Amino acid sequence: MKSTIMRRGLSGLARFMGLHPDVSRLISGGFRLTNPSSALFPAENLPLASRVIASGMWNYCFFQFYRNFAGPYWVERQYNPEDPSFIPRAGSMLSLNLTHRNWLGVRGPNTPSFALIDPAGGLSPVIGYYSIEIALWKNGRIYLPARGQVKVEQTLQGDLPLPITTYSRDDIHVTWKVCGSPREDGSILNLVEWESGSPGWEIIIGVRPFNPEGAALINDLKFSPDKMGGTIVINGNEEIGLLDTPDLVVCSSLERGDAYFNRTMVGEINCPYGIATGAFHYRLKGKGRIRFHARTYEQVLPPELEFENRSALRKQSEAPQLDDIRKEGEKMREKLIVQDDFPLTSRFRSQDLLETEMKESGEQWARYIQPGSVFQSARGLWNQAAQINKGFVLSLQTGKKITPGVFTYRQFWFRDAAYMISALAGWNYLKQARTVLETYPDRQEKDGFFRSHEGEWDSNGQAIWTLVHFARMTGDVELLKSSYDSIRRGVDWIRKKRKRGYEKRLMPAGFSAEHLGPADHYYWDNLWSIGGVREASYVAGLLGQTGDQKAFDKEESTYRSDFLTLSLEDRQKYGVLTAAPSRPVDSGMIGSICMLYPLDLQILPEAEEKSTVMTIYREFFLRGLFFHPIIHSGFNIYLSLQMAQCLLRLDEVKEARRVLKRVLQSRTQLWTYPEAIHPNTGGGVMGDGFHGWAAAELLILLREFVVADRGDHLRIFSGLKRKELQGAPLRFGPFPIHGGHITISGQLEKSEGELVIEFPGLSQSALKTLHLNLGFLDLQKLNFKVDGAGHSVKGYGLQLKPSADRIRIRY
Numbered sequence: 001m002k003s004t005i006m007r008r009g010l011s012g013l014a015r016f017m018g019l020h021p022d023v024s025r026l027i028s029g030g031f032r033l034t035n036p037s038s039a040l041f042p043a044e045n046l047p048l049a050s051r052v053i054a055s056g057m058w059n060y061c062f063f064q065f066y067r068n069f070a071g072p073y074w075v076e077r078q079y080n081p082e083d084p085s086f087i088p089r090a091g092s093m094l095s096l097n098l099t100h101r102n103w104l105g106v107r108g109p110n111t112p113s114f115a116l117i118d119p120a121g122g123l124s125p126v127i128g129y130y131s132i133e134i135a136l137w138k139n140g141r142i143y144l145p146a147r148g149q150v151k152v153e154q155t156l157q158g159d160l161p162l163p164i165t166t167y168s169r170d171d172i173h174v175t176w177k178v179c180g181s182p183r184e185d186g187s188i189l190n191l192v193e194w195e196s197g198s199p200g201w202e203i204i205i206g207v208r209p210f211n212p213e214g215a216a217l218i219n220d221l222k223f224s225p226d227k228m229g230g231t232i233v234i235n236g237n238e239e240i241g242l243l244d245t246p247d248l249v250v251c252s253s254l255e256r257g258d259a260y261f262n263r264t265m266v267g268e269i270n271c272p273y274g275i276a277t278g279a280f281h282y283r284l285k286g287k288g289r290i291r292f293h294a295r296t297y298e299q300v301l302p303p304e305l306e307f308e309n310r311s312a313l314r315k316q317s318e319a320p321q322l323d324d325i326r327k328e329g330e331k332m333r334e335k336l337i338v339q340d341d342f343p344l345t346s347r348f349r350s351q352d353l354l355e356t357e358m359k360e361s362g363e364q365w366a367r368y369i370q371p372g373s374v375f376q377s378a379r380g381l382w383n384q385a386a387q388i389n390k391g392f393v394l395s396l397q398t399g400k401k402i403t404p405g406v407f408t409y410r411q412f413w414f415r416d417a418a419y420m421i422s423a424l425a426g427w428n429y430l431k432q433a434r435t436v437l438e439t440y441p442d443r444q445e446k447d448g449f450f451r452s453h454e455g456e457w458d459s460n461g462q463a464i465w466t467l468v469h470f471a472r473m474t475g476d477v478e479l480l481k482s483s484y485d486s487i488r489r490g491v492d493w494i495r496k497k498r499k500r501g502y503e504k505r506l507m508p509a510g511f512s513a514e515h516l517g518p519a520d521h522y523y524w525d526n527l528w529s530i531g532g533v534r535e536a537s538y539v540a541g542l543l544g545q546t547g548d549q550k551a552f553d554k555e556e557s558t559y560r561s562d563f564l565t566l567s568l569e570d571r572q573k574y575g576v577l578t579a580a581p582s583r584p585v586d587s588g589m590i591g592s593i594c595m596l597y598p599l600d601l602q603i604l605p606e607a608e609e610k611s612t613v614m615t616i617y618r619e620f621f622l623r624g625l626f627f628h629p630i631i632h633s634g635f636n637i638y639l640s641l642q643m644a645q646c647l648l649r650l651d652e653v654k655e656a657r658r659v660l661k662r663v664l665q666s667r668t669q670l671w672t673y674p675e676a677i678h679p680n681t682g683g684g685v686m687g688d689g690f691h692g693w694a695a696a697e698l699l700i701l702l703r704e705f706v707v708a709d710r711g712d713h714l715r716i717f718s719g720l721k722r723k724e725l726q727g728a729p730l731r732f733g734p735f736p737i738h739g740g741h742i743t744i745s746g747q748l749e750k751s752e753g754e755l756v757i758e759f760p761g762l763s764q765s766a767l768k769t770l771h772l773n774l775g776f777l778d779l780q781k782l783n784f785k786v787d788g789a790g791h792s793v794k795g796y797g798l799q800l801k802p803s804a805d806r807i808r809i810r811y
Contacts, residue, residue, distance in 0.1 A: 055214040056094035062215070062275075064089060069258040069275070072131065072210040073120040073146040074100040077681075085681045096214075101684030103212055104163050104670045105395065105406030106188070108180025109364040112398035113296045113340045114406040115188045116690070118212055119668065119683075120145040120152055121165030121176055125188045125294035127407050130216045130234060132294065133206040134176055134192065135260060136169055137281065142204070142260055143169055154669040159384060160365045161391045163670055171197030172284070182361045185342040186297055189358050192290040199285060202247075205292070206260060207232060207240070207278035212407065212689065217274025221251045223267045228349050229292070232278065238344040243291040243354060248281035291354050297341045298410075369394060373427045373735050375702055377720065378728035385664060386702050388671045389695040393423050396692040397432045400439045405688025409675075413452045414443075414459035415512070416693045418466045419638075422598070423696035425470050426703050428734055428741070437467055437479060441486040448493030450486075457497060457525040458512040460490045461532030465599070468535035475739025480539050488548060491536045494529045495555055498562075502581060505562035515631045516588035520580040523567065524591035530559050531599040560603060576612040577604060587620045587628050590639050597645035598700075613646045617655065624662035627679065634676030634685040637663055641697035648704060648719055656719060660701060706732045707742055713769040716744065716757070717797075722776035726750070738765050746809075750777070757800075757807040772809070773797040782811045 063075050070076070074097040077085040085099035105114040115125045123132045136143040136150055143149040151168040157177065167174040174194045181187035194203060209218040222233040229242035252259035253271035259279035269276050282290055348354045372394075375386035396403055402424075403409060404416040417436065424433040440463055444450050450463035464487050471480045480487075501508035502521040507529060509519045516522055533556045540549035570578050577595070579588035589612065595601045596609055604612075620626055625635040626643055644659035666677055673694040674684025705719025714737070717725065725748050734741035739761065746755035757770070770789070775796030784791060788804035800807060 056096045059095035059214040073118045076146040099683045101674045101689045103689040105690045117163045124211045125296045131208045135204040137202040159387045161395045179361045188294045195287045196284045201284040203282045205280040218276040221276040223249045240294045246280040247283045250279040376731040377724040379724045392695040404692040409688040414462045418462040420696040423699040448489035456512040457507040457510045458528045461528030464532035473736045516591045632676035632686045637673045637694040638697045717773040755809045762805045770800040785810045
């Protein structure tokens with residue numbers, strides 16, 4: 001019925017506008033191809049999708065026709081026919097950043113609002129708004145980093161989420177340090193230091209109406225000078241405070257041309273097209289510095305309101321208004337809401353206060369990250385990867401939510417949170433993980449649906465699994481008690497929902513993992529749902545809810561049987577678990593590996609599990625990484641790391657390590673990953689350029705290489721070899737596990753060594769054995785002495801049967 005109405009509506013519109021008669025058939029046919037089951041589309045994604053499309057149209061209309069304006073980094077690469085990033089536009093009508101979706105999110109340690117840094121150092125203090133750039137000028141010529149006219153290098157200060165960008169050309173060297181203020185007023189602090197070897201150089205601070213997605217319209221731009229620099233006013237708001245007075249100020253409009261290429265002093269401009277640009281020139285001599293700060297805040301649509309604000313509003317008289325906002329059709333008519341909006345501060349006029357706060361911000365970030373688990377191996381690159389990604393995942397937990405990005409993905413998903421919270425908890429950030437988990441009951445709808453997005457049916461299983469996984473790891477029974485009613489209602493929702501789905505036995509078609517293809521009855525949804533029911537049964541048993549436990553066990557058993565029955569024909573035909581019923585073998589089957597990692601459902605015969613994983617590895621890996629042609633169109637880091645987890649579980653250790661090696665080789669200079677990577681440029685092609693899910697997967701894999709929980713036994717060092725274990729002092733942990741914490745330390749050399757495993761409560765735990773992999777040693781020739789455990793040489797290591805909480809191994 002809906003498709004008929006759509007076809008008639010499109011046909012009528014086409015006739016009215018004089019369009020080609022095929023238009024309505026092509027558009028409606030396209031919708032049917034991408035959504036053959038007429039599944040609910042996640043309406044929460046509409047504001048984002050509509051903004052992307054509108055931005056793509058604007059980009060198409062501006063950047064190719066006004067090449068006298070310098071574009072942001074991605075435009076200068078993507079529009080350059082000499083660059084491998086070049087994309088012909090022809091009649092596409094959309095010009096999107098499809099080659100360099102790379103950035104780093106930056107915030108203060110006590111503020112939730114992010115700024116971002118692009119690969120040329122361009123800074124967007126407010127996500128989705130204007131950008132600040134640095135350019136160099138000498139002898140009538142301007143040098144732009146985005147155009148490759150200046151050497152650009154980026155690094156992180158002390159492996160903290162604090163970027164440093166350096167620019168070099170001829171005899172000038174410039175360093176730009178950026179961080180968030182340690183206070184709660186939402187300031188982004190900037191220190192630009194230079195050293196020039198000859199006179200005539202100028203640094204230009206550029207204010208640009210662009211960002212990594214495209215347009216960020218500036219209609220009004222004004223500079224208000226004062227004794228100590230001045231204030232830059234953008235669209236009527238004081239946004240940037242300059243603490244050093246520029247020698248030349250140029251504000252320009254579309255008609256006057258790009259301010260970069262104009263040296264006529266103009267302190268205020270209006271541009272009805274929204275293309276106002278500013279250039280603030282500083283003449284250099286020897287060494288010096290330029291200091292400035294900018295406001296940061298969030299611009300969000302009402303449906304994307306912070307959860308804590310939404311929860312508070314429900315308890316106040318404004319609640320009916322919020323319910324109205326959530327109604328379909330209302331979302332696109334609402335204006336942006338500005339959050340965490342503080343006025344531009346004047347406190348930095350005090351001498352050297354900006355530098356003092358920058359130092360304090362770094363110290364606070366270091367203290368914030370310090371309680372996390374330690375990864376100290378003999379391989380420095382892996383140590384650095386652990387340290388940096390701890391800071392990244394921590395920074396993405398703000399208030400009562402955690403998000404997989406700062407721009408494209410600045411929203412909460414139960415799906416991404418399942419992995420990101422597991423990373424936080426697994427690396428000993430228990431308070432931060434619990435803060436988010438405590439909100440789960442309030443995130444649940446009255447019917448039991450754990451809703452982050454409509455039409456995504458994996459979320460209930462993920463919400464339940466994440467709560468219980470945290471409790472299994474930490475022993476936090478109180479969290480399970482306070483969440484039990486939500487867990488029980490979540491299982492009831494799963495039971496009822498699958499009765500409205502495929503053969504009334506599997507979940508309805510949906511977009512839960514949109515990268516798997518058109519809306520379908522994905523096994524991904526059902527595997528997560530089965531996992532959620534299994535975990536609910538564990539909780540019911542733990543809390544003495546025997547009636548619920550029996551009901552959950554029955555539901556799990558029936559669900560497993562239905563799953564196996566409805567997937568049997570395809571499994572017999574292909575020998576693997578595909579993405580969905582009647583789907584052939586394609587890269588979408590990557591979603592089905594969740595049966596092995598992280599759920600460990602043991603739902604298929606081992607041979608079929610291995611065949612599924614190894615088929616993906618053989619058929620859909622390119623240059624050592626998972627290449628996903630569906631939507632992502634690039635190398636996918638987080639899915640590659642999930643495959644590494646599966647390979648490790650299948651004892652394909654060499655291949656798992658090879659995947660990690662390629663992942664680390666694919667990082668940007670700032671150690672970030674986009675959701676998918678262009679196979680030729682190495683830049684981002686999909687999603688958020690600061691992908692928190694990828695950072696989380698990297699942390700989880702590194703931990704798994706050190707200590708892997710296999711139920712009644714632990715596998716220690718199963719992913720580590722000589723390069724990580726020999727030649728330097730070792731220390732790993734404390735890692736939360738089985739309600740306690742395990743720490744491993746010592747030093748292992750070829751002929752002698754010592755290792756200490758500390759695990760308070762180990763001897764009273766359910767763990768029967770620990771298998772310690774020491775395959776790089778000649779185990780048969782060495783004499784081992786072990787205190788606190790019985791031991792025997794088995795395979796490539798020692799099998800330990802603990803009798804104490806501290807095990808000491810010497811040889």
